[in-house]
Amino acid sequence: MTPVVQADALSGGFADPPVQAARAFRAILSAMARPGTICDVAGAAPPAPLSVGAGVAILVLADGTTPVHLAPSHDTAAVRDWITFHTGAPLVGAGQAVFALGTWPALAPVDRFAIGTAEYPDRSATLIVEMPALSAQGARLTGPGIRETAQLSLPEVAAFAANRALFPLGFDVILTAGDRLAGLPRSTVVEAA
Amino acid sequence: MTSEVYNFAYLDELTKRMIRRAILKGVAVPGYQVPFASREMPMPYGWGTGGVQVTAACLMPEDVLKVIDQGADDTTNAVSIRKFFVRTAGVATTEATDQASVIQTRHRIPETPLTEDQILVFQVPIPEPLRFLEPRETETRRMHALEDYGLMHVKLYEDIARHGEIATSYAYPVRVEGRYVMDPSPIPRFDNPKMSDCPAIQLFGAGREQRIYALPPWTQVVSLDFEDHPFTASKADHACDLCAAEDSYLDEVITDDRGGRMFVCSDTDYCRSRREAGHLGRLGAPYEEAAP
8 A cells, every 4th residue: 555645744845945945045055154153044844843944954955866864853754754745855874865864862873974085075964953942152163164263052062073073074064943053064173162 | 127937046946956065065165176067057168157056056036146257347247147147036236346245256356355244156167276287187186185285386386496486376276274275266366365264155166167166254265385485466566547546456458559558456346436435546537427
């Protein structure tokens, strides 16, 4: 028997994709280019537990060419159906993922994800990490995109410091909470405040 | 007015997603050239197809777009690209650097300092700084992977041995955050210092060569040099003949066949705003508003 796709999966996408995706991309670009900056996004209404921010990131960036990994926290039938219907992205294991989605504890251990190769460091995963909240406090950030220092409420420090040590390899991170998101590219140096 | 027959900003959404992913990876690894599936655009290679694709992937309806070609807002390339986006994206345009939110440029960085709210998109012909030293992509890719940039220093050394100084006057190679050697696109080396610690996001698109790279704001960009032959940002040793600016990059214009010449700002917006403010150069006439 063919599994039935719930009607909910068909709604919750962009109403006007070219324009809403353009605005959302600029927010994501701004967040990734200025680590520590928290941006508002809008336009997606994904099923719980997927946040608006993570839903927007998926709609803007994922498609049939980008395998997505769902961590156990987000691996529900509703989320699977929604992503499959709206993006066509294949759902895969952690090792093959271009995007990985979940809470920080559910994504662990993060050394499963692609970090690129010395000749193609761009062939690395982007983790979309669902957070309970985001604020400009906590770990101290320095590096490209940051004038002096910035602060961001990261789930931990050690894993991001280890990721930075791999530069120019490493994964990149989009942190989401509700309709807000922040970026943490691999180039950012993360220290405990 | 937007033409209804095109998707917003010309490109289809699948293409924009692919370009947007490449831009984000470029931002995450400053100076590294990200391969992307460059599309055929309705203009020839060499006219900014890479820059146009990056701009198309970034534009929002609220943007105010400025396009310059060698600093000028009124040359064929700049006018054509501006019209292209007015027609396909319906965005507002401007010639004033401080009014623009997205600036696409061919071979200059505006004289007016950029701000945090701006994106500067460069059109790049040959993105690989090592290409004329090593034609094989497999080799240059390995050289970047191994940070093997000795060949570039040999080239600069040979410049000094032959000319007494580093004679590279445009597309002067830079090192980004102490890691990747990057081609700044064929901007004059006068513009190189503006790339470092710039508040704006700088994106580079090479259409024919299918590469995108990026500099996030406040990124350290160092022009390659030697301790005993430090980098200098050179320009013609004159003031602008129209606006008397001594700090702007100048174009030399031949005015007759008896050796007559004048020097004018390459940045037309900068020159105009200075003349509006009453600055007058050697050959300048007092500024008058153009007739509507």
